[in-house]
Amino acid sequence: MTTSELEPQKTAKPKTVAIKPTRQAQLHKLLTRKSGVTIAQLQKTFGWQPHTARAAISAQRKAGCAVTRTETDKGSVYRIVAGQGDQ
Template sequence: MTTPIAATQNSDRNTKVAKKPTRQKQLYKMLTRKSGVTIAQLQQTFGWQPHTARAAISAQRKAGRVVDRAETDKGSIYRIVEMQGNQ
């Protein structure tokens, strides 16, 4: 049986714990950076295989976001492009 004091202590403890951002939110944040993100960076950050990183980027496209890909000497850089009409 829980006493009112114990219930208060449990609720205080739960409110102080910060939630970790989901992988989708972390991915979105990386894709919206000015410098963009490479497949290698996604692999290192999330521990994904290259095909998993590409699938996650594809999922962003399917969600309606415009993802731009630019070729550089480091490889492909992906970034989400904000459309003029969406501002």
């Protein structure tokens, strides 16, 4: 017998993989912030064009969330109204 036969064999342990939230989940989190989110912030965060950011907000509306738009000096700020349509 050789020494390698006497040593217990090492088995590889499965690695835990952190699941990255979907873009829709990330968008929902941004929209539920107290400060809300602007189209410019969505463009910077996700690398989207303005029409893509507006379409993603529209998808949140279609999913049942009550999204409001408020005009500010920074531009339009979008928020999900608390208690209505939260997922």
